[in-house]
Structures are given as structure tokens and as C-alpha cells.
Amino acid sequence: MEKILFVGAGQMAEAIIAGIVNKRVIYEDNVYVMNRSDAERLDELESRYGITKVCEDRDFIKKVDLVVLATKPKDVEKVMEDIAPYLGEDTTVLSVIAGISINTFEKGLGKRPIARSMPNTSATIGKSASGIAFNEAVSDRMQQSILSLLNAIGIVKVVEEDDLHAVTALSGSGPAYIYYLVEAMEEAAVAQGLDAVDARELIVQTIYGAASMLKKTGEEPSVLRENVTSPGGTTAAGLRSLEDHNFKTIISDCLISAENRSRQLGSSK
Ligand SMILES: NC(=O)C1=CN([C@@H]2O[C@H](COP(=O)(O)OP(=O)(O)OC[C@H]3O[C@@H](n4cnc5c(N)ncnc54)[C@H](OP(=O)(O)O)[C@@H]3O)[C@@H](O)[C@H]2O)C=CC1
Numbered sequence: 001m002e003k004i005l006f007v008g009a010g011q012m013a014e015a016i017i018a019g020i021v022n023k024r025v026i027y028e029d030n031v032y033v034m035n036r037s038d039a040e041r042l043d044e045l046e047s048r049y050g051i052t053k054v055c056e057d058r059d060f061i062k063k064v065d066l067v068v069l070a071t072k073p074k075d076v077e078k079v080m081e082d083i084a085p086y087l088g089e090d091t092t093v094l095s096v097i098a099g100i101s102i103n104t105f106e107k108g109l110g111k112r113p114i115a116r117s118m119p120n121t122s123a124t125i126g127k128s129a130s131g132i133a134f135n136e137a138v139s140d141r142m143q144q145s146i147l148s149l150l151n152a153i154g155i156v157k158v159v160e161e162d163d164l165h166a167v168t169a170l171s172g173s174g175p176a177y178i179y180y181l182v183e184a185m186e187e188a189a190v191a192q193g194l195d196a197v198d199a200r201e202l203i204v205q206t207i208y209g210a211a212s213m214l215k216k217t218g219e220e221p222s223v224l225r226e227n228v229t230s231p232g233g234t235t236a237a238g239l240r241s242l243e244d245h246n247f248k249t250i251i252s253d254c255l256i257s258a259e260n261r262s263r264q265l266g267s268s269k
């Protein structure tokens, strides 16, 4: 793949750009970005990553191999209208937009190679957990190129398109749940008398250590949990409180709400 153009220059576009440029999957000279109106933002991305902004020159879109759509779902109709006339016949489109189906893109952009993915913002440091589905027009070669891109920013699972709603709820939104957990643990620890800075460091290391244990030992989470839990001890007391508050139901409701919202975003188009 030679040239990539990001349409949309927000949080998610930057996370992917940072990941692929820092990992050298593609030279920054071959990465381009455009947005709707925020010129300062394009300058910021240019100077931060050495990539190139595309402003008025819509014909440039014809010259790229891959267009990454990274706008909000509500803007998708307008974006498709804006870029459709300029897409080359074989240009592949990779969406990172939550909820919007491949079928919607085929209708708005014509039958062409389309990949629909769901990365997360940890792409910034090469730690995204992404899901992806392709339409049948994406060649094996292009699939491999796109998978290489997503592998460079973390891990990627190829899934049935419909499962992307669940992936969005799980790993697309997932970092926010973990950050919320950190906020809650920190507030509670400070209320118990710990220094906020110490508490933050202890929490981050605890989450990092637990995630690393899961990854490195390959052990079941329930086994690792039991290893921590002494009979009649502190962990058992803490876990009992989580059970009393229906922790698993809370998490299940959280994922179902997010999945439903992803479906709604798609069906309102
Ligand atoms: N943030 C996250 O954690 C994740 C987000 N996503 C998905 O990524 C997408 C983008 O999210 P996020 O980066 O947070 O959003 P932001 O609001 O940060 O960025 C949206 C970008 O889209 C641009 N834009 C809007 N309309 C147009 C248009 N007509 N033509 C060109 N550019 C346009 C905006 O430009 P301007 O500023 O000039 O208006 C802006 O640069 C969403 O669809 C979301 O579902 C997926 C995974 C994770």
C-alpha cells in the first residue's frame, strides 16, 4: 500500500496515525489527513507526525490506495457525499466509525472494497484491541495490508460484520470502562486516607500487573482470582461486596447498552 488518507482528524485518527507512524509501518510522507474545517488541528497533526494535510485539493483523493474514514457517525452521510465523486475505482475504504454498516458505505460510495473496523484509542501506544470485517471486494492482498496496519497498532480479530457491534461495546469502548474503574478506585482509596498520587500509581500498576499476568501465564482469570483469595481473607470480603452489588449484571448491562447503541447508530443511517 502506497498512500493513506485519513478523512477525519480527531482522537481516533490521531491514535492510528501515531501508532502507524511510530511503528514505521508506513512512511509519514505517504500519510495524508483532511477534516471538515479545523485548520489548526491539521497543522498540529502535520507538525506532530510529519504527515501532510489535504485542504482544497479534493482530486488528490483519487491518488490514494486507502481512505480511512474517521468521522463521527452523524457526519457519515455528508462525508460520503463529499468524497464519493473523487474516489478512484479501486480505492479501498476502511471505516473506524461505530455502528455504520458496510452496506451503508456501499450505497453511499458505490460497490468497492470496504473494510469496517473497530480499533480503540490505545492504538496511540501500539496496544489497540481491534475487530474488523471485509466485504468481498477487498482483495487478499489489501486484506493483508490492512491487517498489517491494525497489527502494528495492537491486536486484531477478523469477525462477522454483525459481531462488530459487540466488539465495539467490548474493546472499542472498553478503555473508558477501565479509566472509570481507575477513577472510582482512586476516589475510594483517597477517602480511605491514601495520598492521591500514591493511590494512582498503585492502581495503575495493579491493573498493568493483572493484565500482564493474564497475558503471560495464559491462566484462566478465575484461577488467578482464586490465587489471590485467601479463605476468610480480605479479597473474599471485597469480592462478596461486588457480588452483593450484582457486579456481573452491572457489566453485562454495560456491554448490552453499548452494543444496542452501536446498532442504533447504524440503523439511523
Ligand atoms: N474515540 C474512540 O475511542 C473511538 C472512536 N471510534 C470512532 O471513530 C470515529 C471518530 O471518533 P473521534 O476521533 O473520537 O471523533 P472526533 O470528534 O475527535 O473527530 C471527528 C473528526 O471528523 C471530522 N469531520 C467531520 N465531518 C467531516 C467531513 N464532512 N469531512 C471531513 N472530516 C470531517 C472532524 O473535523 P472538524 O474538527 O474540522 O469538524 C474531526 O476531525 C467515530 O465514528 C467513533 O465511532 C472508534 C473507536 C474508538
Ligand SMILES: O=C(O)[C@@H]1CCC=N1
Binding pocket: 098, 168, 172, 173
Ligand atoms: O463512544 C463511541 O461511540 C466510540 C466508539 C467506540 C469508542 N468510542
